[in-house]
Structure formats: C-alpha cells, structure tokens
Amino acid sequence: MLAFIWQYFYTSFLRYWFKWVLRHVTGRCELQRICAGYAQGAERTARAEYSLKSSKSELLRSSVDVEENAVESRVAKIIHVKNVKEQKDPAFKKNLQVCLQQITGYKHLFVSVEELRNDVFDSEKxxxxxxxxxxxxxxxxxxxxxxxxxxxxxxxxxxxxxxxxxxxxxxxxxxxxxxxxxxxxxxxxxxxxxxxxxxxxxxxxxxxxxxxxxxxxxxxxxxxxxxxxxxxxxxxxxxxxxxxxxxxxxxxxxxxxxxxxxxxxxxxxxxxxxxxxxxxxxxxxxxxxxxxxxxxxxxxxxxx
Structure with a gap:
C-alpha cells in the first residue's frame, strides 16, 4: 500500500518537479538526457518509452503509437514542442528517431504476427x-x-x-x-x-x-x-x-x-x-x- 502511495505521489508530483529542476540545471529536456546518457539499446529505448508515456503532453504520449511513415515528422514536432536547439544537440534527432522506430515497430510487429497466427492452415491454398x-x-x-x-x-x-x-x-x-x-x-x-x-x-x-x-x-x-x-x-x-x-x-x-x-x-x-x-x-x-x-x-x- 505504501509503495502504491509513493508511486502515485512520485508520478503525479515529484517527477514533474524533478524534471523541471534538471531541465533548468542541464539545459536539456528528459528525452535529451536519456538519448545522451545511454547507448543505443534497450535501456535507452525503454526509458524514452516511459518518458513519452508519462508525459503530460498528448503529443508525446501518442508518439508511441504513430505509424512508421509518421515517425520522422513526429520527432520534428517533439523537437519543436520541447524547444530543443538542434545545433546544440545534433545527435538527438537521430537517436530519438531510432527509439521511436523501435517502440512503434514493436507494436506493428505484434499486429503482423497476430495476423499470421490467425491465418488458418487451408489445404485448398x-x-x-x-x-x-x-x-x-x-x-x-x-x-x-x-x-x-x-x-x-x-x-x-x-x-x-x-x-x-x-x-x-x-x-x-x-x-x-x-x-x-x-x-x-x-x-x-x-x-x-x-x-x-x-x-x-x-x-x-x-x-x-x-x-x-x-x-x-x-x-x-x-x-x-x-x-x-x-x-x-x-x-x-x-x-x-x-x-x-x-x-x-x-x-x-x-x-x-x-x-x-x-x-x-x-x-x-x-x-x-x-x-x-x-x-x-x-x-x-x-x-x-x-x-x-x-x-x-x-x-x-x-x-x-
């Protein structure tokens, strides 16, 4: 019960203020810090996914569900909304794009696998x-x-x-x-x-x-x-x-x-x-x- 209360308190209040302080201290948003602080792989992408899903911004939350052909444009929108200065962080765009391709690609892969699973073997085919x-x-x-x-x-x-x-x-x-x-x-x-x-x-x-x-x-x-x-x-x-x-x-x-x-x-x-x-x-x-x-x-x- 205490763990649940702490989790709720952290996600609802403390996390927002913690992110706000770090943004002003480092000059980078949470997604920038994740992409810069972790090498490409599961830890970086999982943290980026959690950050997007936990965001107060509908644009960021919905980013984990965009179509493959919309990933690049969504990254551009995130950069604009988060006021990221690309010249100061030139690697961010590419790194975030890879994260989004992995996140959305996983969901689309499951859809494809599900479709093949539901394809019944037919001797007439x-x-x-x-x-x-x-x-x-x-x-x-x-x-x-x-x-x-x-x-x-x-x-x-x-x-x-x-x-x-x-x-x-x-x-x-x-x-x-x-x-x-x-x-x-x-x-x-x-x-x-x-x-x-x-x-x-x-x-x-x-x-x-x-x-x-x-x-x-x-x-x-x-x-x-x-x-x-x-x-x-x-x-x-x-x-x-x-x-x-x-x-x-x-x-x-x-x-x-x-x-x-x-x-x-x-x-x-x-x-x-x-x-x-x-x-x-x-x-x-x-x-x-x-x-x-x-x-x-x-x-x-x-x-x-």
Whole structure:
C-alpha cells in the first residue's frame, strides 16, 4: 500500500518537479538526457518509452503509437514542442528517431504476427500446401513422402496422418516458424530433429516446435521481448526478427531438454514451464539478445 502511495505521489508530483529542476540545471529536456546518457539499446529505448508515456503532453504520449511513415515528422514536432536547439544537440534527432522506430515497430510487429497466427492452415491454398511439403523436404531430404495423408508425418513430430490439424492453435505462424528454422539453420534443425527422435529422450519435434511458437508469441504479446528487439534491431523490427527468436528458442529448448533428461515425454509441460521461466529471467537483463549464430566451424552458438 505504501509503495502504491509513493508511486502515485512520485508520478503525479515529484517527477514533474524533478524534471523541471534538471531541465533548468542541464539545459536539456528528459528525452535529451536519456538519448545522451545511454547507448543505443534497450535501456535507452525503454526509458524514452516511459518518458513519452508519462508525459503530460498528448503529443508525446501518442508518439508511441504513430505509424512508421509518421515517425520522422513526429520527432520534428517533439523537437519543436520541447524547444530543443538542434545545433546544440545534433545527435538527438537521430537517436530519438531510432527509439521511436523501435517502440512503434514493436507494436506493428505484434499486429503482423497476430495476423499470421490467425491465418488458418487451408489445404485448398497452394501456398499453404507448398510450405508444408517444403518442411518435409528440408528435414527429410533423402526420404520421399509417399502421399499427402500419411503416417510418415509422425517422423518429424506431427500427431496424425494430416499435419493441418496440429496448426489450429498457432495457424500459419507455427508452420512458418518451422520452415524458417529448417531453411535458415538447416543443419541445426536436422540435428534437433535427430535428438527429438532419440529412443529415450525423444519428443514430438513439430508439436514441440508449435508449442515454442506459442511461447515466442506470448513473450511478444506481453512485451517481454522488448529488451531483445531494442538491443538487436537498430530500428523497426520485422517478421524475420521474430522468426529468429523462434530459432533461438527451438535450439535452446532442445539443449535444455537433453541436459534435464526428463523421465518421459509425459513431463513435457513441467519442463516447458521451467524453460519458459529461464527465458523470462534472461529477458530481465537489459543487455539481453536472443540470437542463434553459427561459428566458423559451423557449430551452432546461442548467445544471450
């Protein structure tokens, strides 16, 4: 209760006067101080986002929701409203523009991801079928698929003879993630599949992959992926950047599962939550990046 009262008192009264004093002492507004005091990345952008959302100015508060093509003009308006002398702070305009591109881009990325999630797999759509068959070809290049409806799909971790039923929860987002991983990290994806087919520590590769899509989606929706994107993308994040997060999760979960050595696949939900908590803890680090790279020896290296 006391913490709530203090927070209300600070945001309603003290913060305004604190900013006023610093403005007169430094000759810079809060956004200028943030852009000058922190290197490009999550800490700078997160502080700028909080400053904008907490502003008494409607212009500043609404800046976190502008469209991509309006970012530059909005920055110009902020400079005018805050009476920033550009000749005295020439880097401010560019730095604030990057912050706004990241802030608004994150929101627009979620909209795009949501649209793909709501795109239901449709066997009547050629592009959907082609993507599914491509997944098989990438993961099982030496094995011919006998027919479209076949038990062979179980070899890459689908539950039944027709994979379309497994995409209900995440729609085309789940399939797109699986294909992106297999296409951009082919050897790593095949390595993970071989682990998934282990006689003792195995798991359903495709089903777990779709489950990890849901994890990535929930982290994006909650805003917990902001530090990663603010650190790793110097501007507007795009769909490929979301897919890259999935690749990191897919590879890291496989390592985690093998290291933990569960008794059986029946314990999947327990270890799934443990892994989820591990990732959320990592995302509390303001310098975090969830990036899967391959070193000079073509060995996968997940960095965080």
């Amino acid at each position: 050629e592009e959907h079928e082609s993507m599914l068959l491509k997944l098989w070809e990438l993961l099982m290049p030496s094995v011919k698929l006998e027919s479209r409806i076949t038990k062979q799909w179980g070899d890459i971790g689908f539950q039944g003879e027709d994979p379309k039923t497994d995409f209900r929860g995440m729609g085309m987002l789940g399939l797109t993630n699986l294909v992106f991983f297999s296409e951009n990290y082919t050897e790593e994806a095949r390595q993970v599949l071989s682990h998934a087919n282990h006689p003792k520590l195995g798991y359903s590769y495709a089903i777990v992959g779709i489950n990890l899509t849901e994890m990535a989606y929930s982290l994006l929706k909650s805003g917990e992926l902001k530090p990663h994107f603010y650190n790793s993308v110097a501007g507007k994040p795009e769909m490929k950047h979301f897919h890259q997060v999935y690749c990191y999760l897919a590879y890291e979960f496989d390592k985690f599962w093998i290291e933990e050595e569960p008794e059986s696949i029946m314990e999947f939900n327990i270890y799934r939550e443990k892994f989820h908590d591990k990732i959320k803890k990592c995302l509390l680090d303001p310098e975090i990046t969830l990036i899967l790279t391959v070193d000079s020896k073509n060995e996968p290296v997940a960095t965080s």
